[in-house]
Amino acid sequence: MTDATDPSAARPESQSLAGGVEDSASFGFREVPAGEKAGLVARVFESVAPRYDLMNDLMSGGVHRLWKNAMVDVVRPRPGEHILDVAGGTGDIAFRMVRRQGDRPDVTVCDINPAMLEVGRDRAIDRGLLQGLTWTTGDAEKLPFPNRSFDAYTIAFGLRNVTHIDQALAEAHRVLKPGGRFYCLEFSKVTSAPVGRLYDAYSERALPLFGRIVARDADSYRYLHESIRRFPPQRELAARMREVGFANVAWRDMSLGVVALHSGWRI
Template structure:
């Protein structure tokens, strides 16, 4: 009798909680907590990315966009696109007739991206819209492509976000996610763990004055689904020809899927 009650309570707790880094929190609280992290780091976000990855994140992002298949005239949704770095890389591909919507749940990040895109001369070819990836404010079959770079791991319900991407893609449209993943080499994995947990939070404290936020970012990477698991989630969302490409030994991976 007690065993059954405990099992039921455990199941209810699992349904009602999610991870925030290595902590379990109420699902309803994660969005607010993630928002606080990115509001805190918004102004230093790209500088910190350079520091954390020794600039390699720029190579990953250029490859991500360069292999996207996005072309002139496309309408693209860039989710978690806050600071505009992915959108800027897309602009030569979509040409004068294309359009990018930069979507992010965090307004502070969007403010940085909006200013950056205007300063780069892209007025009229983009817009910034605050949104939740789990409930996209668009009709079915709207976009030719959807990109999401280093944002999916911060979403509370990742499967729902992938379901929404599939819904708003046009038939034949492509969803692409660039995200940290599982390092395959054992020695490289140990070095990566040491750097991530011992060095990166200290860099965060030194550069941004915010050790806790960067501790969360490191932990969120480790809690993110690995390559095969995320591929299966793309397939569960109804996408076809799902695949992934490892970069830097699996430190990051690009996942791709098509709406049929």
Template sequence: MTKQAAEQARRKRAAEEPGAGESRVAFGEREVEASEKPALVRDVFRSVAGRYDVMNDLMSLGIHRLWKASMLDRLRPRAGEALLDVAGGTGDIAFRILDRTEGHADVTVLDLTEDMLRVGRDRAVDSGRLGPLHWVCGDAEALPLPDASFDAYTIAFGLRNVTHIDRALAEARRVLKPGGRFLCLEFSRVVLPALDRAYALWSDNVLPRLGGAVAGDRDSYVYLVESIRRFPAQAELAERIRAAGLEQVRYSNLSGGIAALHSAWRL
């Protein structure tokens, strides 16, 4: 796809996406006004913030740690770089970046939910990570950050929660420096039929029960399961990343497609 065609596709998709007060969008198993979704998502993560990391281990049987390690292997952060982790409130990706750079990268963590950021800040203090960490409460669709200010943009298990995916992708490109890297780790479409059936049973029957028993919030995990189901498949997301103006887009399936890692560059 040429740059001109990519820009035309991006504009067409932006025009088709629902705007505030103009249309209804999916929120779990129901539809809501587009303008209402950010507050509802914030309520979900406010509810589960205190048990979010424990639930990640239970939901993925600990495999999310391997997926995140793969993300960091692909990123290869270096000392002195400025990196932005979006939807990373509890600090999991940011801490991994600091560990790999021996505390010499400048990491900004942005999240829609202050409660998630509070968990991350507390974890940073408890683990003695008091270095170049910045905590920002903000929206992925309208980042309160300057143009061309980061060497890398990462988002892990957060893109499916935004109301307008293409706006978030456009914002990712905006804040990246020329030559900057984009990485998105997200649940995706399982590509192995037998695994697909087992994963569907796990998601539909086990995860909401775990959410109720461990986090005390079954409904939030019903929403999270449904958000995974509605998220674009690997190839579609790759095309939307290209349409946002990012280049050299690639993706790799993890654990048979339960998750996928997309990467791209701002050139």
């Protein structure tokens, strides 16, 4: 059980308030009107976009690259498969997918933030990875794609930033073809209590410090730390995936649960 007095305890990301007042949503440790969260998150990523990948390397000691490689290994993208990468604006996952697909790449990157997409497109040009990549501005909760469009859906370190997690999961289910695969790589609940305490202390102090020194934005990285603490643990997220219709739901802990790779199938 989680302790209701602990700000890291999992809570619904939005809730109806009495008297018809607008739903609320968590923005880090704060509760804000649900309609305001997307704009607040957008400002965070507009601020950090130019140094986002450098900060990922610094904060994780480069381990995020291993986590992403492991995700793509599990996805096993085949040539010609239509793959949707959501909240993947800078292209980290998409580039790996395109390379695995070889001479028949087909990856659509969808991100709500134009600044992140601009960084991704520039990186694609620098790497000569233009073939088979499509860049689309769109909301994970209202994807701009028809039903049953994709063979696989991936989202890496993006689900915790949406306003309504269940709506984003339902949209993922909607746009997948029957037999389509869903994969979510996200920070999660550390499985070792001593390691968990060390990790929480590190992320609480180091993320804002790195943000202030490198990205000149401590507040945005303080939010990123808080959003990690508020994200549902592994078992709860798996249950919510089943509720929207995913089958064969499973997860794989990495780095003692610092991150988890969740998967499910649309039947």
